[in-house]
Amino acid sequence: MSTILTAIIVLFVLAVLFGALLGFASVRFRVEGNPIVDQIDAILPQTQCGQCGYPGCRPYAEAIANGDAINKCPPGGQSTIEALADLLDVEAVPLDAEHGEEKPKSVAFIREDECIGCTKCIQACPVDAILGAAKQMHTVIASECTGCDLCVEPCPVDCIDMIPIETTPNTWKWPEPPSPMQLIATDRGRGVAASESVS
Amino acid sequence: MALIHLSSPHVSKANSTADVMRLVLIATLPGILAMTVFFGWGTLVQIALASVLALGFEAAILKLRKRPLGFFLKDGSALVTAVLLAVAIPPFSSWWVTATGIFFAIVIAKQLYGGLGNNPFNPAMVAYALLLVSFPVEMTRWTSPITQNGEGWQVAGLLETLQVIFGSVEATWYDSFTGATPLDVLKHRAGQTTEEIWRQSDVLINGVAAWYAVSAAWFMGGIFLLSRKIFTWHAPLSMLIALFLMASMFYGFDPDNYVSPVVHLGVGATMLGAFFIVTDPVSSATSNRGKVIYGAAIGVLIYIIRTWGNYPDAVAFSVLLLNLCAPFIDQYTQPRTYGHKRANRGMKGKS
Amino acid sequence: MSKVFAFHGGVHPPENKKQSSRAPIGKAPLPARLVLPMQQHIGGPADPLVKVGDRVLKGQLIAEPIGRISASIHAPTxxxxxxxxxxxxxxxxxxxxxxxxxEPDGEEQWVEHQGLGDYKALNRQELIEHIRRSGIAGMGGAGFPTDVKLHLSEDHIVNTLIINAAECEPYITADDMLMRERAHEVIGGIEVIAHLLRPSHILIGIEDNKPNAIHALQSALKHCDLNIDVIVVPTKYPSGGERQLIKLLTDIEVPSGRIPADIGIVCQNVGTTSAVYRAVHRGEPLISRIVTVTGDAVRHPQNLETLLGTPFSTLLEACDLRPEALARLVLGGPMMGVTVDNDRIPVIKTTNCLIAATEQEMPPAPPAQACIRCGMCEQACPADLLPQQLYWFSKGREFDKAKNHNLFDCIECGACAYVCPSNIPLVQYYRFAKSEIRTEEREQQKADHARERFEARQARLEREAAEKEAKRKARAAEAAKAQEQRKAQAEQPASEAPAASASPDIKQLKTAAAVARTKLKKAQKAYDEGAAASVDNLAELEAALNDARQKAEAAEQALSAGSPAPSGGGDDQLKQLKVAAAVARTKLKKAQDALKSAEDKGLDGIDKLRATVETLEQKASEAQQAFDAAQKTSAPAAVENAPQPEPNSPESGIDAKALKQQVSIMRTKLKKSQTALDSCEDAEEKARLEQEVADLKQRFDQATAAFEKAEQAQIEAAAKDGVDLKQLRIDAAMARAAVTKSERALSKAESDDERSTIEQDLVAAREKAETLNQTLSQYE
Structure with a gap:
């Protein structure tokens, strides 16, 4: 009986000791991280397009921090979802089609001879990328445009187009080399094609 | 004129992974020859058996993984694994010992991890360790070298060897061909001093010369590979030096209880390990500094396990333990890149 | 200073230089067309100065640099x-x-040009400007504008000038041949550069596989006063890499992410020095360069002096290409060159070599095998990287780790891929990873920028809202005052306005009013205070307050009665009438609204309301008539000036409007059907919808055509009158927008005072809108 008692006492004392140690360590060596909302906001593409159902990226970041789904951002696409999943340590899910689909990056373009100068698009632009004044022709500053689409809807004469950004030699990316045939299990379909190309 | 778009460089050195493996196989020839001379046909039979099995398992698993057979079998890595395992196990081991070992090496330790290049452990050593742990009796029944068998070349003939290996001969018969290895004898000496045991044991008096000869043959093979720049000197040399220093230190303090450094370098799998196992690039450390640390740690571990551990030889365990550490070593031994004041240590900005 | 140091790694690929260095430098034929890209250098593309159809002379500036890091471009012929x-x-x-x-005219007519003569007499700035105007960019491969490299700040000390003559890439002999045949130009160029930079050492780094060039340089140096060392380095690729050569010659490493100039070293290619020589001594801009044309697929490999813009096909023909043997066309060397899939691509300032390779010469890479981490790449890497680790990270898209393993110190020399026994396209992996990282960074930057702008806008909107609120409050207060005043005016009998006839001194009245107001305020304040403190003599105070108020009102009335008198006249009357009419209209509108809502709700008092509306209508029309009459009499000229409706325009107006509506209806219908069609899966349904869409499309087209016709007619009609229909339309739209805005504001307004102010605004806006609409409708 006394052995058992000794064991229990010893274990209890040890538990208390280690608990105290851990507690101390967690206070003493606390790592001050960015608030999670800032980190999420940094990942979001900042188009401020509202396709997620929130009025801008930051509100959506706040919503995610409060547990909203991470797959409501079409401009960010799958890569943003993966980055968020990585940050929040949750599973990466496909984009929610309800909020739109991932489109190639584009900028707004105003067909200037059709513009009546109503300023409605200027008011809609979340990043002040449209230049113009009442009764003056408007134009988009392409380098500032985030491609959010928000100016297209309010235009009374439908003179705004979303033009996909073209690849120039300066923005061209080297493609990933073809995958060598050695991955595990995940590439069943590719094995056949690979064997054909080799033999 | 169909022109193509490709990334540079547009020329490449005429070498291939298969060439590398072929050179390694060639380098094992002196060692195999020496073993055959001193221990009989067993080695050759084991190599043949292991090679056939290895290619068979490799082909089967590639088929299961739906990979092109020819392309992967041609790289010769399965053969290298087979030969290394075959020379590491006792020449008269039963066929099923070899089969189990090869299965484990090729299927479990290599292919299940994704095939060549993706295995974290040296396949031959994983298999060897498994066999040593699973069949300790089988694995310690080494053939006695001919130098120990009195007059003339008295080795088991090819037919007899085949009979032993494929299991139709009584154990008592082949007991006459087997005996303890020098490391065994030195390990299980029941309180005698090193000197006493050297004077008494037939294994040590007559047999050790054969072991030295085999080690010398492995060493020759290693030098050949080094000269062909298949690997760099860092890992093998640091391993040998570490082992030598450890042994010298303890031998210097207490020659009665500890074994001379020469014996440590000359017997067991030291030379085979130094030039054929430690240099396995896939599972070892990457940078030159990393290789030095990797080799030295293996050397130290070999001495520790040999001297104070339960197993007579320790190359396999030491290598496996350091395989585990290789990524860690890599992380902290990146070379100093051109234009940088200091080398990177680990990841920046990640806690 | 002739000691040669070593750099880590390096490889020895077969040189293949003999083929093209046998023949002397030839001259490339003049092609049918020269194509000159605006960006042949690092930095901003040049901006064309010529137009299609212009005739240009050889050496004429045809595009000027934009920004500091950019280069000008000249017509090569x-x-x-x-x-x-x-x-x-x-x-x-x-x-x-x-x-x-x-398109060359074959005359090779030069623009007027001449050398600088004694360049040393010139100001350094002018000399650099001359080099900039000559469009010289690094000719070794990168194409960095040379003037930028020479234009260092005054306090920037250059210790060492290194002339890169290593030419370590296999096949290429352009620099070799240049040094053999034009060593004096190279040395002359070095003299100019040395004059600009004033270095303490000048080193020429050259590989030991060019004995002829070394000899030529050394003999040319005999006539040179500068202390120039020709340092022969062992042949090893990539000793011609800028950083590697610096390490070889000086044992100094250029810090990562910095340029050699930061450590007092400037590196120039021999080709560049020759171009500098020509620009300074002969005034010739950079319009041609030496290109090595080699490879087994050409029968006569050689070096050609080629005009920039010459298509590759011309060069290949000149060297007798065997088209059937050509398997790969490489631009640059075999280690770092790029393949091109089109032989119409032109030679530019950085094109040093063109390799027409056969299948045997550059066989397609065998499929990549697994990396066995053999470490050969690591031994070959001249930047001391761990290529195999970088490969794993790039392949696994662990770009952070790749970056941490100094991916960006990789010079993409290809040594690792050259030695790789598994034939892994390592360099492509690094390029892929680099461009991914760069894109990611660019996007991150853009996102941060967008966030900043968004936040700034947000702040601005808030500020504006606050300002508006403040203004609104101020206006409300004013309106309240005005109303009070009006009330007071109404109370005062008309007869009691003596000021009108007596025309009193308005100034006096004003002062009196102000005094009275102040008094009133004081009294009010006293009263408020008293009320708050519940003082006994509250009643007394109240009386005083009332007294003050009366006095103030009287003063105000006197003032308001007095002030309009001097101006008097029809205008004033007109204004009053206008206001009256507007008020009547507003009242009418209100009543109408009330009636409508009542009708909707089915309330009892409808009849009464209806009667009110009728009365109001009458009143409104009376008011309007009165106003109109007044307006006519007071300003007949204005009426005459107003555009008269064209006899035919009402018809066409109705027409156009209806058509426009029709068009938009059609468009909506069409869109709807299209969407339905897109989402539809059932074949039968689809066919039906397709039919419908086609039908609709036709109708839509018809409607659009009709509408356009009508619109055209309108525009023509308007044009006859000299009225800008578009402008008119915009004005009308603006006015309409103002009306809507006011209406919205009205519905939101809370206090009565506010409402009345807005009502007035609204009335004015409506009036304007109506006038404009009327004018517009005359034309539509």
Whole structure:
């Protein structure tokens, strides 16, 4: 009986000791991280397009921090979802089609001879990328445009187009080399094609 | 004129992974020859058996993984694994010992991890360790070298060897061909001093010369590979030096209880390990500094396990333990890149 | 200073230099067309100065640099500019970019040019400007504008000038041949550069596989006063890499992410020095360069002095290409060059070599095997990287780790891929990872920028809202005052306005009113205070307050009665009438609204309301009539000036409006059907919908056509009157928008005072809108 008692006492004392140690360590060596909302906001593409159902990226970041789904951002696409999943340590899910689909990056373009100068698009632009004044022709500053689409809807004469950004030699990316045939299990379909190309 | 778009460089050195493996196989020839001379046909039979099995398992698993057979079998890595395992196990081991070992090496330790290049452990050593742990009796029944068998070349003939290996001969018969290895004898000496045991044991008096000869043959093979720049000197040399220093230190303090450094370098799998196992690039450390640390740690571990551990030889365990550490070593031994004041240590900005 | 140091790694690929260095430098034929990309250098593309159809002379500036890091471009020969458009350029992507295309006239007529003579007498700034105007960019491969490298700040000390003559890439002999045949130009160029930089050492780094060039340089140096060392380095690729050569010659490493100039070293290619010589001594801008044309697929490999813009096909023909043998066309050397899939691509300032390789010479890479981490790449890497680790990270898209393993110190020399026994396209992996990282960074930057702008806008909107609120409050207060005043005016009998006839001194009245107001305020304040403190003599105070108020009112009335008198006249009357009419209209509108809502709700008092509305209507029309009459009499000229409706326009107006509506209806219908069609899966349904869409489309087209016709007619009609219909339309739209805005504001307004102010605004806006609409409708 006394052995058992000794064991229990010893274990209890040890538990208390280690608990105290851990507690101390967690206070003493606390790592001050960015608030999670800032980190999420940094990942979001900042188009401020509202396709997620929130009025801008930051509100959506706040919503995610409060547990909203991470797959409501079409401009960010799958890569943003993966980055968020990585940050929040949750599973990466496909984009929610309800909020739109991932489109190639584009900028707004105003067909200037059709513009009546109503300023409605200027008011809609979340990043002040449209230049113009009442009764003056408007134009988009392409380098500032985030491609959010928000100016297209309010235009009374439908003179705004979303033009996909073209690849120039300066923005061209080297493609990933073809995958060598050695991955595990995940590439069943590719094995056949690979064997054909080799033999 | 169909022109193509490709990334540079547009020329490449005429070498291939298969060439590398072929050179390694060639380098094992002196060692195999020496073993055959001193221990009989067993080695050759084991190599043949292991090679056939290895290619068979490799082909089967590639088929299961739906990979092109020819392309992967041609790289010769399965053969290298087979030969290394075959020379590491006792020449008269039963066929099923070899089969189990090869299965484990090729299927479990290599292919299940994704095939060549993706295995974290040296396949031959994983298999060897498994066999040593699973069949300790089988694995310690080494053939006695001919130098120990009195007059003339008295080795088991090819037919007899085949009979032993494929299991139709009584154990008592082949007991006459087997005996303890020098490391065994030195390990299980029941309180005698090193000197006493050297004077008494037939294994040590007559047999050790054969072991030295085999080690010398492995060493020759290693030098050949080094000269062909298949690997760099860092890992093998640091391993040998570490082992030598450890042994010298303890031998210097207490020659009665500890074994001379020469014996440590000359017997067991030291030379085979130094030039054929430690240099396995896939599972070892990457940078030159990393290789030095990797080799030295293996050397130290070999001495520790040999001297104070339960197993007579320790190359396999030491290598496996350091395989585990290789990524860690890599992380902290990146070379100093051109234009940088200091080398990177680990990841920046990640806690 | 002739000691040679070593750099880590390096490889020894077969040199293949003999083939092209046997023949002397030839001259490339003049092609039918020269295509000059606007970006042949690092930095901003140049901006064309010529137009299609212009005739240009040889050496004429045709595009000027934009920004500091940029280079100008000159016409390589005389001819006509036939096009300025996007053409394929020599770039790994195979994409097109803006080019000027010149059709040579074969006259080779030079623009007026001459050398600088004694360049040492010139100001350094002027000399650098001359080099900039000559469009010289690094000719070794990168194409960094030379003037930028020479234009260092005054306190920037250059210890060492290194002339890169290593030419370590296999096959290429352009620099070798240049040094053999034109060593004096190279040395002359070095003299100019040395004059500008004033270095303490000048080193020429050259590989030991060019004995002839070394000899030529050394003999040319005999006539040179500068202390120039020709340092022969062992042949090893990539000793010609800028950083590697610096390490070889000086044992100094250029810090990562910095440029050699930061450590007092400037590196120039021999080709560049020769170009500098020509620009300074002969006044010739950079319009041609030496290109090595080699490879087993050409029968006569050689070096050709080639005009920039010459298509590769011309060069290949000149060297007798065997088209059937050509398997790969490489631009640059075999280690770092890019392949091109089009032989119409032109030679640019950085094109040093063109390899027409056969299948045997550059066989397609065998499929990549697994990396066995053999470490050969690591031994070959001249930047001391861990290529195999970088490969794993790039392949696994662990770009953070790749970056941490100094991916960006990789110079993409290809030594690792050259030695790789598994034939892994390592360099492509690094390029892929680099461009991914760069894109990611660019996007991150853009996102941060967008966030900043968004936040700034947000702040601005808030500020504006606050300002508006403040203004609104101020206006409300004013309106309240005005109303009070009006009330007071109404109370005062008309007869009691003596000021009107007596025309009193308005100034006096004003002062009196102000005094009275102040008194009133004081009294009010006292009263408020008293009320708050519940003082006994509250009643007394109240009386005083009332007294003050009366006095103030009287003063105000006197003032208001007095002030309009001097101006008097019809205008005033007109204004009053206008206001009356507007008020009547507003009242009417209100009543109408009330009636409508009542009708909707089915309330009892409808009849009464209806009667009110009728009365109001009458009143409104009376008021309007009165106003109109007044207006006519007071300003007949204005009425005359107003545009008279064209006799035919009402018809066409109705027409156009209806048509427009129809068009928009059609468009909506069409869109709807299209969407339905897109989402529809059932075949039968689809066919039906397709039919419908086609039908609708036709109708839509018809409607659009009709509408356009009508609109055209309107515009013509309007044009006859000299009225800008578009402007008119915009004005009308604006006015309408103002009305809507006011209406919205009215519905939101809370206090009565506020409402009345807004009502007035609204009335004015409506009036304007109506007038405009009327004018507009005359034309539509």
């Amino acid at each position: 005389s001819g006509i500019v036939v096009d300025i458009a996007a053409y394929p350029i020599p770039h790994a992507s195979g994409l097109s970019a803006e080019c000027i295309v010149i």
